[in-house]
Amino acid sequence: MTQQRIEACFARCKAEGRAAFIAYVMAGDPDLKTALEIIKGLPGAGADIIEVGMPFSDPMAEGPPIQRAAQRSLKAGTKTSDVLETVRAFRAGDAVTPIILMGYLNPVLSRGYARFAAEAAEAGADGLIIVDAPPEDSEDLDAALKTEALSRIWLAAPTTDDERLKTLVKGATGFLYYVSVAGVTGVKEADADAVRPAVERLRAASGLPVAVGFGIKTPERAAAVAKVADGVVVGSVLVEQIAQALEANQSPVPKVLATAQALAQAVRDSRRS
Amino acid sequence: MTAQSIPNDYSAYPDAQGRFGQFGGRYVAETLMPLILELDRAYAAAKADPSFQAELNGYLTHYVGRPSPLYFAERLTEKFGGAKIYFKREELNHTGAHKINNCMGQILLARRMGKTRIIAETGAGQHGVASATVCARFGLPCFVYMGAVDVERQKPNVFRMNLLGTEVRPVTSGAATLKDAMNEALRDWVTNVADTYYMIGTAAGPHPYPAMVRDFQSVIGSETRAQVLEAEGRLPDAVIACVGGGSNAIGMFHPFLNDEKVRLIGVEASGHGLDKEHAASITGGRPGVLHGNKTYLLQDDDGQILDAHSISAGLDYPGIGPEHSWLHDVGRAEYRTCTDQEALAAFQLTAEVEGIIPALESAHAIAKVGELAREIGKGGVIALCLSGRGDKDVGTVAAALGRKISEV
Numbered sequence: 001m002t003q004q005r006i007e008a009c010f011a012r013c014k015a016e017g018r019a020a021f022i023a024y025v026m027a028g029d030p031d032l033k034t035a036l037e038i039i040k041g042l043p044g045a046g047a048d049i050i051e052v053g054m055p056f057s058d059p060m061a062e063g064p065p066i067q068r069a070a071q072r073s074l075k076a077g078t079k080t081s082d083v084l085e086t087v088r089a090f091r092a093g094d095a096v097t098p099i100i101l102m103g104y105l106n107p108v109l110s111r112g113y114a115r116f117a118a119e120a121a122e123a124g125a126d127g128l129i130i131v132d133a134p135p136e137d138s139e140d141l142d143a144a145l146k147t148e149a150l151s152r153i154w155l156a157a158p159t160t161d162d163e164r165l166k167t168l169v170k171g172a173t174g175f176l177y178y179v180s181v182a183g184v185t186g187v188k189e190a191d192a193d194a195v196r197p198a199v200e201r202l203r204a205a206s207g208l209p210v211a212v213g214f215g216i217k218t219p220e221r222a223a224a225v226a227k228v229a230d231g232v233v234v235g236s237v238l239v240e241q242i243a244q245a246l247e248a249n250q251s252p253v254p255k256v257l258a259t260a261q262a263l264a265q266a267v268r269d270s271r272r273s
Numbered sequence: 274m275t276a277q278s279i280p281n282d283y284s285a286y287p288d289a290q291g292r293f294g295q296f297g298g299r300y301v302a303e304t305l306m307p308l309i310l311e312l313d314r315a316y317a318a319a320k321a322d323p324s325f326q327a328e329l330n331g332y333l334t335h336y337v338g339r340p341s342p343l344y345f346a347e348r349l350t351e352k353f354g355g356a357k358i359y360f361k362r363e364e365l366n367h368t369g370a371h372k373i374n375n376c377m378g379q380i381l382l383a384r385r386m387g388k389t390r391i392i393a394e395t396g397a398g399q400h401g402v403a404s405a406t407v408c409a410r411f412g413l414p415c416f417v418y419m420g421a422v423d424v425e426r427q428k429p430n431v432f433r434m435n436l437l438g439t440e441v442r443p444v445t446s447g448a449a450t451l452k453d454a455m456n457e458a459l460r461d462w463v464t465n466v467a468d469t470y471y472m473i474g475t476a477a478g479p480h481p482y483p484a485m486v487r488d489f490q491s492v493i494g495s496e497t498r499a500q501v502l503e504a505e506g507r508l509p510d511a512v513i514a515c516v517g518g519g520s521n522a523i524g525m526f527h528p529f530l531n532d533e534k535v536r537l538i539g540v541e542a543s544g545h546g547l548d549k550e551h552a553a554s555i556t557g558g559r560p561g562v563l564h565g566n567k568t569y570l571l572q573d574d575d576g577q578i579l580d581a582h583s584i585s586a587g588l589d590y591p592g593i594g595p596e597h598s599w600l601h602d603v604g605r606a607e608y609r610t611c612t613d614q615e616a617l618a619a620f621q622l623t624a625e626v627e628g629i630i631p632a633l634e635s636a637h638a639i640a641k642v643g644e645l646a647r648e649i650g651k652g653g654v655i656a657l658c659l660s661g662r663g664d665k666d667v668g669t670v671a672a673a674l675g676r677k678i679s680e681v
Binding site for chain 1: 290298299300301302303304305306307308310446447452453455456459460463464465466561562563564565567570572574575576577578
């Protein structure tokens, strides 16, 4: 049933004439309990979809904020089983909001693709983003996800040409994730004017909704991107709130949720042009 | 033996997807995929172009100083009392190690591709120095990522790189060693896709790097094969080399892969011991995916990568090139281990009886050549890749021996 949850979400947003707001936080950051509290609060703050980061020791596509989030999470002892438990605990209280797990291949490979897919589906996840596994090296993983009706969400980048796009969209389900800048997460800023033709190209090639992420830091930028994309992904700014709260000896939960709320509001107010 | 089938032609790998059996591949972020594919095409074209090979050979002869000698280590042979031991003298290359073979090939390729900015990662600094050297020679700006811990313990090499005009960027993320330097180099590449060429220093990473670096390093084994044939009138019984990422070893092994009677022996660094901190990915790890390839890795039960340890910064890496993983699984090569202490003893022994100060990396191979020489016995022949010279290591060795020397 899981692919339906994603489809239903984008259909709902489309009916409301707006883009989806997709919030990324890392499971276990800064600890399992606090992270779960944040994740549980995100739909109320306006998140339509939640990406739950799975910590990895060597996150080579991430900028400093998400690198540090992974280090905090691993230092707190987060295991893959804890990530899945977080999803299960969230799903027990929310049957609607799609959950996408996002991370790197090795922890998933280490658990075994079939086992991971079965456990993720059972916990209530809807899809998976793996940063470092292109379609050419994903056959076994994708077969396992398909068995469990989990979506594999593919990333497309500014460097992705039309020829390569054909390979990418072949097995795509759910939505496409456009990496709006050549770079790591949370460093460069996305340019909405440059994003527009890319989103149109991806939409035409895949027939799927296109979410945009990797360079959206402010409500203004989120609003601008929401005018041209089907979804707006924000991650680094949210996990930075956790870092700042810890530094100031404050609770991270209200800080993250307030930031998410401002971004979600900007996306909701930004009518599609 | 594993379920992987045994090939008829070992040298025919990787396949078109860059796989050696289940190992290798292209596990990179989508932003890098088009660049990796472009590199694959560019390298295939260069490899097939006689003018590229001629240009490379010219620099290898006149700038690097090839061919390197094959030297009969007579006193070491006597000491061990077994097979004859030959050293392939890669430490006599320009910059003092085998690393320059690969850098010369890659800088010519980068120029051919019109790239104007070079990045590299380095552990001990040998690949960083070799990268800085070829960039100086061809006038390209070079940025070397190096773990902050390694910057601290390899100061002379950092200064060498600076003298050669390279900017060394200390990496503080993670454990601040080689694997983190590689993460940071990949982050640079993904950010500077248009003009930047990533010069990987070992036979690992996404395809085509493992195959390309191996090809550029195969000059070691090709020369050795011809030189042993000339000296002994036959092939060696075994070749032996140290393995971190494994570029000197795969360069030594590859031309012998189809000579099935020649044993191929790689020596991994077991650091403080296999039950403690070490860097022996094949012996003490299991298959996983890191830095663009599937290979044996040091990792915990949850698939998080562990920090490696070796006294030799050049072997201090939790992975190994994918072709080694495959050669291990199909049984074509054997992998043994050597501790920090054994390497230190071999370092001193080689200095004392042969008048050669080997790199600590190469000392790992020397530490295991004695038992191999006795196994093979008198009348046998072994070729050992002496991959680098040990001048860079005198500070580390002095500290390990409790001696103090002033900093360079």
